[in-house]
Amino acid sequence: MKHFKLTTDDSQLSVRDIADNFDDLHPPLDGAQAIVEAGRCLYCYDAPCMNACPTRIDIPKFIHQIRSGNLDGSARTILSVNIMGGACARACPTEVLCEEVCVVQHTESAPVKIGELQRHAVDHLLAKGGAHPFVRAPLSGFKLAVIGAGPAGLSFAHRAAMLGYDVVVFEAKPKSGGLNEYGLAGYKMANDFAQAEIEFLLSIGGISIEHGKVLGDNLSLDGLRTAYDAVFIGAGLTAARGLGVDGEDLAGVSDALEFIENVREAVDKSNVPVGDDVVVIGGGNTAIDAAVQAKCLGARNVTLVYRRGPDAMTATQWEHDLATANGVVVRYWASPEAFKGSAKVEYAVFSAMRIVDGKLTPSGDSFELPADMVLKAIGQMLNSAIFDALKLEGGKIAVDAHYQTSLAGVFAGGDCVNSGEDLTVQAVEDGKQAAIAVDIMLHAKRKGAAE
Numbered sequence: 523m524k525h526f527k528l529t530t531d532d533s534q535l536s537v538r539d540i541a542d543n544f545d546d547l548h549p550p551l552d553g554a555q556a557i558v559e560a561g562r563c564l565y566c567y568d569a570p571c572m573n574a575c576p577t578r579i580d581i582p583k584f585i586h587q588i589r590s591g592n593l594d595g596s597a598r599t600i601l602s603v604n605i606m607g608g609a610c611a612r613a614c615p616t617e618v619l620c621e622e623v624c625v626v627q628h629t630e631s632a633p634v635k636i637g638e639l640q641r642h643a644v645d646h647l648l649a650k651g652g653a654h655p656f657v658r659a660p661l662s663g664f665k666l667a668v669i670g671a672g673p674a675g676l677s678f679a680h681r682a683a684m685l686g687y688d689v690v691v692f693e694a695k696p697k698s699g700g701l702n703e704y705g706l707a708g709y710k711m712a713n714d715f716a717q718a719e720i721e722f723l724l725s726i727g728g729i730s731i732e733h734g735k736v737l738g739d740n741l742s743l744d745g746l747r748t749a750y751d752a753v754f755i756g757a758g759l760t761a762a763r764g765l766g767v768d769g770e771d772l773a774g775v776s777d778a779l780e781f782i783e784n785v786r787e788a789v790d791k792s793n794v795p796v797g798d799d800v801v802v803i804g805g806g807n808t809a810i811d812a813a814v815q816a817k818c819l820g821a822r823n824v825t826l827v828y829r830r831g832p833d834a835m836t837a838t839q840w841e842h843d844l845a846t847a848n849g850v851v852v853r854y855w856a857s858p859e860a861f862k863g864s865a866k867v868e869y870a871v872f873s874a875m876r877i878v879d880g881k882l883t884p885s886g887d888s889f890e891l892p893a894d895m896v897l898k899a900i901g902q903m904l905n906s907a908i909f910d911a912l913k914l915e916g917g918k919i920a921v922d923a924h925y926q927t928s929l930a931g932v933f934a935g936g937d938c939v940n941s942g943e944d945l946t947v948q949a950v951e952d953g954k955q956a957a958i959a960v961d962i963m964l965h966a967k968r969k970g971a972a973e
Contacts, residue, residue: 523843524709525848526817527539527542528848529817534820544818545709546709547612548612550641550645551635560586560589560634560639563585563626564626571621574619574620574623575947577610577954579599579600579604581620583599587599588642594646596643600640604947604950604951604954606702607640608645608648609702610637610946611640611641612637613702613711614947615838615840617840618838654722658686659684661688662686665689665690665749665750666688666690667749668689668690668692669737669757670694670756671733672756673700674936675693675700675756676720677950677957678935678953678957680729681957683728683729685961687960689729692731692746694733697717698717698720698733703716703717704779704783705808706782706786706811709815709818738905743911743929747929747932751964754933755938756934756938757904758902758936758937759903759944761905762780768861769867774797774894774896775861776898778802778808778899781897782815785819796820796821797816798822798894799893799894799895800821800897802897803827804899804901805829806836807838809837810842810844814844823892825891828853832854855875857884859872869890869891871888872888873885873888874888902937904918904938912927912934918938919938921933925939925941925952934956936948936949936953
């Protein structure tokens with residue numbers, strides 16, 4: 523568990539301290555460490571770790587390849603089903619996926635470090651450079667459009683390029699990567715890894731990305747359907763949820779993802795504004811990322827407030843422990859009631875909560891916390907207004923078993939659909955499977971036209 527340098531009563535963080543805080547959260551394994559760790563794997567038949575991975579990476583195989591010294595082969599095993607295996611090795615909650623079901627932990631004190639071994643193999647291949655490990659199929663003659671250059675869109679584009687398609691990706695932001703670039707704590711994606719991985723992914727050829735393209739502004743779904751043979755939507759969830767409480771519009775109250783993006787994109791992170799008394803509202807990994815990074819920037823007091831108990835938090839226990847080990851105070855059973863201040867927020871008012879007849883209910887008690895910065899991490903929503911031509915279900919784009927939306931030839935995947943947990947690894951799987959479905963559809967269309 524990493525311990526960051528924190529502000530104390532007697533000292534503030536230096537520029538160097540802050541820079542050090544955003545170094546790699548998990549230092550990579552060296553060659554000897556990787557061999558030893560790989561030797562702990564039992565290479566299970568019908569391995570439960572594979573079943574727990576949304577992309578179904580052959581984990582025993584890639585670990586055995588590491589142990590035998592075949593790092594290139596190990597990386598290809600990983601990347602053949604998860605082209606963003608490097609990002610997933612850094613950002614995936616492996617502690618509740620593959621590593622949670624590792625059988626080794628039943629005989630030893632800890633599971634095999636699957637995520638770190640995955641990173642070891644993929645980083646080796648990316649650092650080595652050279653030709654892309656996968657070649658494109660003969661060109662199909664079809665052109666595909668992708669909305670969003672996040673994990674789902676990029677995964678779709680890469681698999682489609684492998685299958686012989688030319689792909690144009692349209693992205694609203696100045697950089698590609700989606701949440702991998704803009705929404706994860708800096709210490710999880712150190713050394714600009716998100717961009718290095720994208721450069722590697724694009725080296726297969728056949729993929730171009732156009733930035734500054736915003737659906738509903740300078741881009742239309744109808745236009746894309748006319749110009750391309752199929753469209754994939756990997757737009758993610760981009761609309762911030764509101765709390766609907768008094769004072770939410772005060773200066774100093776903002777969305778946690780906006781704060782995280784500011785931290786990620788800052789060249790000198792010591793220039794990112796942070797409060798002395800920071801209150802983070804939410805119970806997921808984004809809330810943890812915001813709270814811990816506020817500490818990393820020098821905030822004296824950071825309190826994470828969640829409306830339910832610890833068992834209901836979506837943040838993993840490992841993330842929770844990282845926060846508390848680094849001075850973040852967690853308050854449960856409290857819901858924001860109002861934010862108070864004159865020119866900007868000065869304190870937050872919370873209502874104590876409890877469960878009554880199975881429902882979350884105010885207890886009648888309230889308390890205040892000093893706050894010169896409030897970060898809301900209560901989730902994102904689909905910007906449904908720009909997808910009014912599509913059928914929606916549960917606030918997301920409805921798709922069939924093959925990722926096709928209610929519009930023929932329009933597919934979707936990632937956080938904007940209900941395919942599983944909103945995780946990078948699930949988005950990668952969605953994009954890959956959608957590309958395969960598009961390939962089947964277009965080949966059937968061509969065959970039908972020829973008959």
